[in-house]
Amino acid sequence: MSNNEDKHHIVPFRTFIIVLAALLTFTFISIAVTNYELGAFTVLAAMLLATAKTILVLVYFMHLKFDVKIFGILITAVLALIGAVIFITLLDYIFR
Amino acid sequence: MTMNNMEEHRDDIGSRFGMWLFIFTELLLFAGLFLVYAVYRFLNRDAFQFAAEELNTFVGALNTVLLLASSATIAMSITALQKNKKVLSLGLLGFTVLVGLVFLVNKYFEWSLKIEHGLFPGSELLLEYGKGEVLFFGLYFFMTGLHALHIIVGLVFILVVFVRIQKGRINSENFVHLENAGLYWHLVDIIWIFLFPLFYLIT
Numbered sequence: 001m002s003n004n005e006d007k008h009h010i011v012p013f014r015t016f017i018i019v020l021a022a023l024l025t026f027t028f029i030s031i032a033v034t035n036y037e038l039g040a041f042t043v044l045a046a047m048l049l050a051t052a053k054t055i056l057v058l059v060y061f062m063h064l065k066f067d068v069k070i071f072g073i074l075i076t077a078v079l080a081l082i083g084a085v086i087f088i089t090l091l092d093y094i095f096r
Numbered sequence: 097m098t099m100n101n102m103e104e105h106r107d108d109i110g111s112r113f114g115m116w117l118f119i120f121t122e123l124l125l126f127a128g129l130f131l132v133y134a135v136y137r138f139l140n141r142d143a144f145q146f147a148a149e150e151l152n153t154f155v156g157a158l159n160t161v162l163l164l165a166s167s168a169t170i171a172m173s174i175t176a177l178q179k180n181k182k183v184l185s186l187g188l189l190g191f192t193v194l195v196g197l198v199f200l201v202n203k204y205f206e207w208s209l210k211i212e213h214g215l216f217p218g219s220e221l222l223l224e225y226g227k228g229e230v231l232f233f234g235l236y237f238f239m240t241g242l243h244a245l246h247i248i249v250g251l252v253f254i255l256v257v258f259v260r261i262q263k264g265r266i267n268s269e270n271f272v273h274l275e276n277a278g279l280y281w282h283l284v285d286i287i288w289i290f291l292f293p294l295f296y297l298i299t
C-alpha cells in the first residue's frame with residue numbers, strides 16, 4: 001500500500017497563501033514593467049516573470065516538491081523540450 | 097498499513113502519473129500555438145503591438161488575479177480534506193468554481209465587445225487592416241477560446257469531485273481524484289500565465 005495516501009505530506013495553508021502573494025506580486029511587477037518602452041527587454045522581462053510564476057505553481061500548487069521525484073524530472077524534460085523548440089525556431093527566423 | 101478488511105486496489109502514484117502524462121500532451125498542444133504566435137509576432141512585430149493595444153489590460157489582469165486565487169483555493173482544499181475538514185474543503189472548492197465562472201463571464205463580455213467593434217476573424221474591419229492584425233486576432237480568439245474550453249472542462253471536473261467528496265467517496269484517506277482535478281486546474285492557470293503577458297501586456 002506504499003503507493004497510496006498514507007505517507008502523504010500535508011502542505012500547510014500558510015504555504016499556499018505565501019505562494020499566492022508571490023504570484024500576485026510577480027503579476028503586478030510584470031504589468032508595471034511592460035508599461036515602460038524597453039523594446040525587446042520588455043518581452044524578455046515578461047517571459048522571465050511568467051516562467052518564475054510557472055515554477056511556483058508547479059513546485060507548490062502542483063505538489064512537485066512533495067511528490068515522487070519522477071514527476072519533477074519529466075516536467076523539466078518536457079518544458080526543456082518546448083523551450084528548445086521555440087528557441088531554435090526563433091534562431092532560424094532571426095538569422096535567416 | 098491497510099486498515100480495512102477489504103483489500104483496495106488503488107495506485108495513487110499511478111493515478112497522478114496518468115494525469116501528469118495527460119498534462120504533458122496539453123502542454124505540447126499549447127506549445128505548438130505559442131510557437132505559431134512567436135513566429136508570426138516576429139514577422140509582424142508592428143501589427144501585433146498595434147493590435148494588442150485593442151485588448152483591455154485591466155480585464156486581463158483581473159482574470160489573472162482570479163485564476164491565481166482559484167488555484168490557491170483548490171490547492172488549499174486538498175490540505176483541508178487531508179485534515180478531515182470536509183466542509184472547509186467543499187467551501188474552498190465551491191469558491192474555486194465560482195471564481196472560474198466569473199472568469200468565463202469576464203471573457204464573455206470581453207469577446208462580445210471585440211465582436212461588437214468588428215474585431216473578429218473574417219470581419220470586414222479586420223480585412224481593412226493588414227495580415228498582422230488578422231493573425232493577431234485569429235490567434236487571440238483561438239488561444240483564449242481553447243483556454244476557456246479548458247476552464248469549462250476543469251469546472252465540470254471540479255464539480256464531479258465536489259459531489260464525490262459530499263458523498264464521502266473522496267475523503268481524507270482517498271483523495272487522489274481531488275489532487276488530479278487540482279493538477280488540471282493548475283495547468284489551466286499556467287497556460288493563462290503565458291497568455292496574459294503575450295496578448296495583453298506586450299504592446
